[in-house]
Amino acid sequence: MVAQVVDLRRVNQDSLEDLLAVAVADAAPDEVMPPVAGPPGWTAGRQEAFRDWHRARYGGLAGPLRESTFTIRYDGAVVGSARLALRDGDDVLETGMWLGRSHRGRGIGTAALRLLLAEAARAGARAVVADTKTHNTAALGALRRNGATLIAGHGxxxxxxxxxxPSSAPTANQ
Incomplete structure (x- = not known):
């Protein structure tokens, strides 16, 4: 169990630079954002694309992209990001997350997913879906520990x- 407190906070202008700093220092671009053309690594253009991607989601589930992003905070510090996006009408949400490499393997992802499921319940979701790969054992563990049904792709x-x-759960900070 995680000894320190894990919480979620909606990404906003005040937290965006902290999130970017964690991404640059502790993750590869392809782990934390959609692909961007150009040379590899955290170029100035890729950092601006990261900011733009998150700013476009400030409207949350009610906004034009129908997606919310959150900072994952561990013991008060930003350590990664999570998202919820409306899919398949208004009652299915898709989720995804990333943690900086130095924060993986501590149960933070499991706790953050539990909080995301609570957010989904408050949004009226009947289901939450996620996609990952067979080699992502950390994600698979967090999903299993939160009661996921896992369906393998054929071949x-x-x-x-x-x-x-859940029908009731802890609240993420807005």
Whole structure:
């Protein structure tokens, strides 16, 4: 169990630079954002694309992209990001997350996913889905510990997870 407190906070202008700093210092671009053309690494253009991607989601689930992003905080410090996005109408949400490499393997992802499921319940979701790969054992563990049904892709390394939001759970900070 995580000894320190894990919480989620909606990404906003005040937290965006902290999130980017964690990404640059402790993750590869392809782990934390959609692909961007150009040379590898955290170029100035890729950092600006990271900011733009998160700013476009400030409107949350009710915004034009129908997606919310959150900072994952561990013992008060930003250590990664998580998201919820509306899919398949208004009652299925997709989730995904990343943690800086130095924060993996501590149960933070499991705790953050539990908080995301609570957010999904408050949003009225009947289900939450996630996609990962068979080699991502940390994600698979967090999904299993939160009660996911895992469905393997036929002949691929793809895993589709389906989760049910709880009827009541802790609240993420806005």
């Amino acid at each position: 691929t390394a793809e895993i589709h997870a389906e989760l049910s939001p």
